[in-house]
Amino acid sequence: MEDFKPTSTNQPGRQYPQVNSEGRVRARIEAPQAHTVLLDIGGVRYPMTQGEDGAWIGDSRPQDEGFHYYQLVIDGARVPDPGSLYFFGANRWGSGVEVPAHDQDFYAIKDVPHGRVQKILFPSGSTSTIRRAFVYTPPDYGKDLSKRYPVLYLQHGWGEDETGWANQGRVNLIMDNLIAEGKARPFIIVMTYGMTNEIRFGGIREFDIRPFQTVLVDELIPYIDANFRTRSDQPHRAMAGLSMGGMETRLITMNNLDLFSHIGLFSGGTISASDITDRDVFKQKIKLVFVSCGSRENPGRFRPAVDSLQQAGISAVSYVSPDTAHEWQTWRRSFYQFAQLLFQ
Amino acid sequence: MEDFKPTSTNQPGRQYPQVNSEGRVRARIEAPQAHTVLLDIGGVRYPMTQGEDGAWIGDSRPQDEGFHYYQLVIDGARVPDPGSLYFFGANRWGSGVEVPAHDQDFYAIKDVPHGRVQKILFPSGSTSTIRRAFVYTPPDYGKDLSKRYPVLYLQHGWGEDETGWANQGRVNLIMDNLIAEGKARPFIIVMTYGMTNEIRFGGIREFDIRPFQTVLVDELIPYIDANFRTRSDQPHRAMAGLSMGGMETRLITMNNLDLFSHIGLFSGGTISASDITDRDVFKQKIKLVFVSCGSRENPGRFRPAVDSLQQAGISAVSYVSPDTAHEWQTWRRSFYQFAQLLFQ
Structure with missing residues (x-):
């Protein structure tokens, strides 16, 4: 479903990460000289691919409603996504992403x-x-x-x-x-x-x-x-x-x-x-x-x-x-x- | 001066970044497949070099006493250092490092x-x-x-x-x-x-x-x-x-x-x-x-x-x-x- 939108846990003004109505998380990062970039949500890693602009982009499978910790893996370096706000979990301050829930009210x-x-x-x-x-x-x-x-x-x-x-x-x-x-x-x-x-x-x-x-x-x-x-x-x-x-x-x-x-x-x-x-x-x-x-x-x-x-x-x-x-x-x-x- | 110590702005239990008595900042990150890794403090970039263990390490020139924003650049990707706590500045949540000051009391x-x-x-x-x-x-x-x-x-x-x-x-x-x-x-x-x-x-x-x-x-x-x-x-x-x-x-x-x-x-x-x-x-x-x-x-x-x-x-x-x-x-x-x- 190509209805991805920036999430409520993005840093101010950042367009990525995004989430679609299936709960898939889409990450994007500029890493022009990288070999491999992965999106890692809760230990499950999803491949990202490089576009012509040098930026890497990739989607996760659908996630449960609510909040999830995640990170990016750039040529083997596990780092926070500069697009997200940071939360303490998994023994670290790192990225989090909010998947809109039907009961979020x-x-x-x-x-x-x-x-x-x-x-x-x-x-x-x-x-x-x-x-x-x-x-x-x-x-x-x-x-x-x-x-x-x-x-x-x-x-x-x-x-x-x-x-x-x-x-x-x-x-x-x-x-x-x-x-x-x-x-x-x-x-x-x-x-x-x-x-x-x-x-x-x-x-x-x-x-x-x-x-x-x-x-x-x-x-x-x-x-x-x-x-x-x-x-x-x-x-x-x-x-x-x-x-x-x-x-x-x-x-x-x-x-x-x-x-x-x-x-x-x-x-x-x-x-x-x-x-x-x-x-x-x-x-x-x-x-x-x-x-x-x-x-x-x-x-x-x-x-x-x-x-x-x-x-x-x-x-x-x-x-x-x-x-x-x-x-x-x-x-x-x-x-x-x-x-x-x-x-x- | 090889008297580097972990800083007060490190994440709990993290050994890097470190600062020495000259105020040099030393960063380290595991990025086994990276081409180039840089330490960027306030827009000045310092090269890091890869050791035999696959981790990259590099020092800045001496910094003023006190607090500085910084980031790592991994194959062109500008990301927070997973070793540091995060602070809002330079229009982003990102890494900060505290250089001990003579008047820190x-x-x-x-x-x-x-x-x-x-x-x-x-x-x-x-x-x-x-x-x-x-x-x-x-x-x-x-x-x-x-x-x-x-x-x-x-x-x-x-x-x-x-x-x-x-x-x-x-x-x-x-x-x-x-x-x-x-x-x-x-x-x-x-x-x-x-x-x-x-x-x-x-x-x-x-x-x-x-x-x-x-x-x-x-x-x-x-x-x-x-x-x-x-x-x-x-x-x-x-x-x-x-x-x-x-x-x-x-x-x-x-x-x-x-x-x-x-x-x-x-x-x-x-x-x-x-x-x-x-x-x-x-x-x-x-x-x-x-x-x-x-x-x-x-x-x-x-x-x-x-x-x-x-x-x-x-x-x-x-x-x-x-x-x-x-x-x-x-x-x-x-x-x-x-x-x-x-x-x-």
Whole structure:
């Protein structure tokens, strides 16, 4: 289909990359002396061909709706596409491309009251670092200075960082739109880096939750409660995460039932009734367990777990994102569903 | 000098680019099948050579202290270096490299109370867009909710955008450090995009101040005053900018003496006594005219202007950044000097 258009994730004024109505991505780069140029989306490489003007051009096969990381390979050099904006994922700042989705309205930028995303720096004694977090405050946060808000701690996946949710995740726009439509209660969202190995990214197999749990529970939460107008009791604190961030959420919330009341696992494991040592305490403390993934992942794996929670009288909700895999469109939609259930 | 080290602007865990004690930048990229690879810093291209491992490596001549935009050229393709973080300048998101400076302490990240940088979205009827700004609030902004703060509107240069001051400019860290040392009064800093042509960057020669003046004066200032705890009177509002942002500052403040009391022009023109139609009004309204540039620019051009202001009884200060040109180290230092004189 020759209906390719520049994408919303292009750099200002750039004509490429483009996407067509089938979801094919077309890249173009001027590389007059190159031998071979490839378009690499999620590890799948597509050949590009050189035109008479010296520029190389090539198309991918149709991609799922939503956001994808990609790169160009020029004579063996793996580099970002100078036409795209850059996003942190796959352990690097690199190119991303947005494939328009049929449901993109829920994360579109609209003329509604907008919340703010703040970059904060907080001291971490346990890691001897000054750490960064991003904090979303809802549109009315600056208006009524006596009002306090529940808080969601929201984690990224492995190879990503604390910038992901507000950049490619568009979580601030999803919240702005939900609040404008009266579909979600306003809450604060806190996003920080979910690993404590700043220099090298650790393998996920040897991952130890304790260092990050210390940062989150003993350092970040007290900092947020001291510096933002939060409701700092357990019923008004939630945690969620995608992929590795879901695994972290599961471990940290199960270790700290006195701190969190709502749990969200997006493409990041499950909790089943058999995981819970004291069901009465869990049922009393935990108001929501939300479990989701894309239809192209393995939804069958978490359904029995959610069923077991429901049978045990625990409030549990599952969600499957249609026609998506382990990717941001799944997580945008998961957040959209989850946010409507929080702090009700 | 073979004392090259990875730079502070490298992506996490990346060993290249590196800088040595002479300020030479060394880039390295794996491009096994390439013919030619060049390192391009500010338009000057340095050859790179291929080693036996297939990776290309090359050094620049010594660079000024501070921050520089650069790119790699692989068989004619101009691309970002996958080893560096990315910054917006030269009309693109691309690579930047930090050359350690003898005075880098003033913009270092330290264990002091940190302010926040917030991304806000504000409606702009005049341009029919929803526009972005970044707002720095000082460390104590969240503490005493009855306290109000003066505001500085701070502009980027041509080919840059509203991200520049808080990324490569490190303006939030400069302020945090100044406040911690008691050298500056806390104030809010607002940074927005200084042009109204979103799709293509206009030439500076045909630049018309009116559309941006409308955005700033009629839309952004009222939005900030309504949504932040500002002191909204003329004595507590300042404007400054670098390069094109200095030119904008000069035009907008001179058109709006009832709105601004402090003016900062960093490598961005001057105001001389002969520019002022009513000196009594100007003297009464304007508490500071600050003019600066790098020693490798043309400091001789603004000294007579500043002298003429001083002779007319107007509070005017000039500053020359040693051994720097039209570049960020000049502007970081200029801001550092200017901030100490604001709202005193």
